[in-house]
Amino acid sequence: MSFETLGLHPKLLQVVTELGYEKPTDVQLQAIPLALAGDDVMAGAQTGTGKTAAFALPILQRLMTLPSLTEQGIEDAKPQQGAKIRALVITPTRELAQQVYDSFIAYSKYTELKVAVAYGGTSMNVQIKALKAGVDILIATPGRLLDHVFVGNISLANVETFVLDEADRMLDMGFIIDINRIMKRMPAERQTLFFSATFSKQVKKLAFSILTDPKMVEVTPENIAADTVQQMVYPVDKKRKSELLAYLIGSRNWQQVLVFTKTKQGSDQLAKSLGLDGIKAVSINGDKSQGARQRALDDFKAGKVRVLVATDVAARGLDIQQLEYVVNFDLPFNAEDYVHRIGRTGRAGNTGYAITLMSLDEEWALKAIEELLDTRLPQQWLEGYEPDPSLIETVSVHRGASAEKRRAKSKSKIHQNRGKSTQRRR
Structure with a gap:
């Protein structure tokens, strides 16, 4: 299979050829057609398998070829402040946000779409300047995104495609509240692409709460290290x-x-x-x-x-x-x-x-x-x-003593509770 068979725009095909991409990876092969069709996608793939291109390329194509909500005349009736972005990608860390941004910049080389990135640890003024110049696609970390939303620099009312990248790490880092705040500010009618390296019960629960009839893409078994x-x-x-x-x-x-x-x-x-x-x-x-x-x-x-x-x-x-x-x-x-x-x-x-x-x-x-x-x-x-054998023995003795202490403490609590129960009955 080649990228030509995925139905990508000639401008995007030119870019992937220049970047030396010879054939799509498994996650790209499965996710790109679904994303181009407008489906919600729940994709699980290990890091290093080409996940960014799997959502970036179809987003660029859809924004290149489809009219915006404003152009369709179905913009949110509520007055909105700030830059009206069409696609939003949320990542858990600054490094990942920068990496995804760099990829979007490379892939959008032959388009007129504008891409910006926003994350903490850097001046908001530079980001505000970029937002005022107009942005189609924004890559951001949750905290800095909400900072811009709260002061009116960004409107999420016109988001057509939303990507939650590295969702498992989002939950590990305690971003669930921020994610819920972001979700409430986006239109219900949108495309959502959900990417995660692993799928715990909590990750799946989050996925099914924000996706509509999602198509599943699982290119590797859950939580398995790469054979390489x-x-x-x-x-x-x-x-x-x-x-x-x-x-x-x-x-x-x-x-x-x-x-x-x-x-x-x-x-x-x-x-x-x-x-x-x-x-x-x-x-x-x-x-x-x-x-x-x-x-x-x-x-x-x-x-x-x-x-x-x-x-x-x-x-x-x-x-x-x-x-x-x-x-x-x-x-x-x-x-x-x-x-x-x-x-x-x-x-x-x-x-x-x-x-x-x-x-x-x-x-x-x-x-x-x-x-x-x-x-x-x-x-x-x-x-x-x-390892020092004496330390091994010491650790074993310590563990045994700790276990004995826990058992003794447990027995003490049982006797105390029994005593309290007897007093209550009296």
């Missing part, structure tokens, strides 16, 4: 994780490594520690300004730094071509985040490596990941970095 990613777990004492990471990077000559930590402070500390070992590293997290985050990402992509240390929130949406190594310095709190993390590598058919450094107190997190993936991840003890 080779995974390995190295058990190691927590205090030696940084040392082991530096050893792996140096001895194996890894040149471009994306490392995940659980906390902002942890990402900064690890970048400094690697620097002391002679490995150039930078960190990105929610405490960094957008400018600092973008500079760090640009330096990493350009090869000026060897390691990019990131938290889950900051890393969602990172699109780094041919990234070979992803390291879980800390295991994630949510097992689904493991799938997102390792999805940064092994993209577009390339081979990737996902390395996990696991301390004893993280075994529960590994078990949750293995249950999600329905597989056992391979483990290997590296010579010189084997």
